[in-house]
Amino acid sequence: MSEEANPRRPKRKTYVPKPETLALLKVSGNPINGLGETTVRRPSPFFWHPPDQHPYEELQNVARLSSRKCPGSGPAFMAAYNYPELVPVAEERSGASAEELTAGAREFALSHEADDFGVAAMDQLYVFEGYTVEEPWVIVLALAHNYDRLKEVPSDETNGVGVVDIGDQYARGTRSSYGLANWIRSQGYNAHAYPGPSANALVLIPPAIAAGLGELGKHGSLISRHFGSGVRLAGVTTDMPLVASGSSRFGADDFCKSCQVCTRACPPGAISEEKQMVRGMERWYVDFDKCIPYFAEAASCGICIAECPWTRPDVRPKLLATMARRGVVAGAASWM
Structure with a gap:
C-alpha cells in the first residue's frame, strides 16, 4: 500500500508535529543513543524503559494513549503483558548434548508460536547500561506480522488494524518466550524471557543478527530473509549448553544502500540515506528527534517496515534471487 493510497499517511516532510507533542521532546534523544560517538559502549536505557531511566515519560504516555484510541488495540497490547510464571528450575539436569538441547529448544519454540529461532x-x-545478564547464551525468536494487516498502518480512531497486529505479535512473543524459558527450566537450566513491547535488560536486534535471523535495515529495524521487516522479536537468556546459529548475510544491507522506499515513505523524514557513527560503530540510524513525535501521534506508526520491499510477500523471493545473483550473500552479517 503506497502512501498515496492510505489517507492516514501524510506525504514525506509535510508532517508537522503538534506543538504540545513537540514541547514534550525536552531533550534530544540522539546523544543518548550515542550518535556521533566513536567509542564502542553499551546502549543507554531509552524509550519504553521505565520512565525513571530516561526523560521521555510524557512522550511515552502520548504514544500509549494514541495507540489505545484505535479500535481493538487495548486488548491486543494488554495480552502482551499476560504471561505465565516462570517454573522452578528442575533439580535434575538433562544429560543431552548441546546439539540435542539446541534442536529440542528450536522444535519447542517453532511449535509454540515462534516463526523463527536463532x-x-x-x-x-547486547545489555543496556545499568542492567545485568549473567547467562552465556541468548535465544532470539521472530514473530511474523500478517502483511495484509500490517500494511494498514498507521492506525487511528477509524482503523486500528495495523496497530492491533503489532500488539498481537508482541503478545505471541511474550507467550513463546516465556513458554521456551519454562521448557529450558524443565531441563534443569536457568532461563529468563525478554519480550516486548516494554524494554528490559536485553537489546534484541544485535543478537538477532548474530543469531542469523536477519540484517539491519536502513529504517533501523531487522530485515528477515523469511518475513522482511514485518517481524517482532523476543529473547530468552540461558545457561543451557547451546550451539550458535551464526549470522547470515543475504543482501538486505547492500540493497538498503540504494533503496529509497522507506526514506520516501517516512512522514517526518527521519530515515538517513547514509550510515552514521553510533557508539563506535558505523550503522544505519533513524533520527529519534524527528521520528518519535510522529510515532507518538500516529499510534506507533510502522510505515517504514510495512513499506519495505522485503516485507512484501510477492517481492521478497525476487529480491533474494537478485541479491544471490549479485554475489552479496557470502560472509557474516553485521549489526553495525
Whole structure:
C-alpha cells in the first residue's frame, strides 16, 4: 500500500508535529543513543524503559494513549503483558548434548508460536547500561506480522488494524518466550524471557543478527530473509549448553544502500540515506528527534517496515534471487 493510497499517511516532510507533542521532546534523544560517538559502549536505557531511566515519560504516555484510541488495540497490547510464571528450575539436569538441547529448544519454540529461532553467544554489548545478564547464551525468536494487516498502518480512531497486529505479535512473543524459558527450566537450566513491547535488560536486534535471523535495515529495524521487516522479536537468556546459529548475510544491507522506499515513505523524514557513527560503530540510524513525535501521534506508526520491499510477500523471493545473483550473500552479517 503506497502512501498515496492510505489517507492516514501524510506525504514525506509535510508532517508537522503538534506543538504540545513537540514541547514534550525536552531533550534530544540522539546523544543518548550515542550518535556521533566513536567509542564502542553499551546502549543507554531509552524509550519504553521505565520512565525513571530516561526523560521521555510524557512522550511515552502520548504514544500509549494514541495507540489505545484505535479500535481493538487495548486488548491486543494488554495480552502482551499476560504471561505465565516462570517454573522452578528442575533439580535434575538433562544429560543431552548441546546439539540435542539446541534442536529440542528450536522444535519447542517453532511449535509454540515462534516463526523463527536463532542462538548467539551473549555479548555485553547486547545489555543496556545499568542492567545485568549473567547467562552465556541468548535465544532470539521472530514473530511474523500478517502483511495484509500490517500494511494498514498507521492506525487511528477509524482503523486500528495495523496497530492491533503489532500488539498481537508482541503478545505471541511474550507467550513463546516465556513458554521456551519454562521448557529450558524443565531441563534443569536457568532461563529468563525478554519480550516486548516494554524494554528490559536485553537489546534484541544485535543478537538477532548474530543469531542469523536477519540484517539491519536502513529504517533501523531487522530485515528477515523469511518475513522482511514485518517481524517482532523476543529473547530468552540461558545457561543451557547451546550451539550458535551464526549470522547470515543475504543482501538486505547492500540493497538498503540504494533503496529509497522507506526514506520516501517516512512522514517526518527521519530515515538517513547514509550510515552514521553510533557508539563506535558505523550503522544505519533513524533520527529519534524527528521520528518519535510522529510515532507518538500516529499510534506507533510502522510505515517504514510495512513499506519495505522485503516485507512484501510477492517481492521478497525476487529480491533474494537478485541479491544471490549479485554475489552479496557470502560472509557474516553485521549489526553495525
